[in-house]
Amino acid sequence: MLTIALSKGRLAEQAIDLLEKAGYDCTAAKEKSRKLILEDEKTGLRFILAKPADVPTYVEYGAADLGVVGKDTLLEEGRQLYEVIDLGFGKCRMCVAGPKDLTSDKLDRIPNKRVGTKYPNITRAYFEGVKKESVEIIKLNGSVELAPLIGLSEVIVDIVESGRTLYENGLDVIETVADISARVVVNRVSMQMKADEIKPMIEKLKKQVELNNEM
DSSP: OEEEEEETTHHHHHHHHHHHHTTOOOTGGGOOSSOSEEEETTTTEEEEEEOGGGHHHHHHTTSOSEEEEEHHHHHHHOOOOEEEEEOOOSOEEEEEEEETTOOHHHHHTOSSOEEEESOHHHHHIIIIIISOOOOEEEEOSSOTTHHHHTTSOSEEEEEESSSHHHHHTTEEEEEEEEEEOEEEEEOHHHHHHTHHHHHHHHHHHHHHHHHHHHO
8 A cells, every 4th residue: 555645735635636637546535534544445545644844754754655745845854755756736936035125135245144934944055055154044933024024034035926925015035045846755665665556656647747737
């Protein structure tokens, strides 16, 4: 049996839809219940419904063979996994954002910057690894846009979809850190031990993603 970890919510629904289009019976995953583990002996599929941040953990430690999760979570968690497919949905960007009059050049000239974010690892990797500068990272758990507005930080690093929330709070994107979308990840041991099941699934999903992109 293959165990697939899914991020609860919209991402899980889109992943299930893609699996069905690729020819897999996901009736068990669509069961209306409070169960967190849904399985079907006949189809040989078991689904684990988890918080997005936990999906890479379940896959890395072998509690799940595969998982579907956003690239933002993979970058932040830094788990030892095989990332095998960009599914193309759940698209957004990880960005540095700040007041509308703060350009990239002006940002570079600010010494001892403070950055508010829910993603400290991504933020540190970007500023230290890409921009080659040290910054003070302030970990926040929500309403990150508040940080520059009340002087807690000069900028933030956060997920941006439409940009409407930024705009309504007088903020704008300054730099793009990474493009984000849903990815399929595979446990390293499972890739070898269950290759006969996993590799065909990967190929079917890749073909379906290509078909979706052509539409």
